[in-house]
Amino acid sequence: MKKVLVVTYSQSGQLNDIVANTIKPFEGKVDIIWEHLKPKPDYPFPWKDIHFWDAQPECVEMIPGELEPMNFDTNGDYDLIILGYPIWFLSPPIPITTFLKSDEAKKVMNGKPIVTIIGSRNMWVTAQENIKQMINDIGGNLVGNISLRDRHHNLPSVVTIIYWLTTGKKDRMWGIFPLPGISDKDISESKRFGKPILEAINSNDYSDLQNKLLKLKSVEIVPSVLSLEKKGKKIFGLWSKFIRKKGGPGNPARHGRLKIFKWYLLTVIFLITPIATLVFYLTYPLFYFQIKKNLKYYSGATTK
């Protein structure tokens, strides 16, 4: 039987639900080994205010932390590796960076086909570029990507995700806001992606997998959100370096800068991003071909 290694990190279980649905068609047909990454110490969920912001610099700079020992056989020969992850601060979450920079990942991923599965709010594209780079660095071969997101408008989804992440409740805030996160419908319908992946595993031919996944709408990018994200990622890099000058994770000396970053980010999101979105659409025709080219590239599984 073919062997698939699934490596995920999920706090609320949302990402795990997407992965579990995606691989449902594999049941009884391939051997599935699922590794749930466990950071040491674990990140809180729900998050407490300063801990949340304190994750930003190391996420953005992709500085590994520590993981509990992993359970899978690092000498195993896996036909496919599925890497499932949420996004933290437009970047790979620290536990995923830690895994991708580990000896264990190097050992099992070198020369192997890899499919990534992302469950985010709506800004995942630049993190996936980081992931592509880290996969390349250890000799892996990205052959497919599925990315599910919260389909609500950018601003309400910021409010609802903060509510969810800080209370642990995935319900309607004050009974009026939309439900936070990825819809149950999108999560359960992710099983449609399993079939083409299974066919690729059985035929050992992944050359057309991403095209087949894209036909099933495995990736949908909102151009205006992509534009905000790309600007945001550049600015996040400046902040992460500025904050790290005051010390590493958990150092109280950086609390002051983290608080300034928090208020900066919330102000930019609610005051500046609506104006930036308007400007984006007003200038859309000028950048039409560049935007189309970007959307095509970021929907794919190739690396620049």
Ligand SMILES: Cc1cc2nc3c(=O)[nH]c(=O)nc-3n(C[C@H](O)[C@H](O)[C@H](O)COP(=O)(O)O)c2cc1C
């Ligand atoms: C610290 C932190 C930062 C986050 N930053 C982003 C982000 O930049 N972009 C985004 O689309 N989602 C962001 N999210 C939401 C996650 O991508 C994800 O949807 C949510 O945390 C649920 O994932 P789970 O499966 O781990 O529970 C963030 C979540 C956390 C905890």
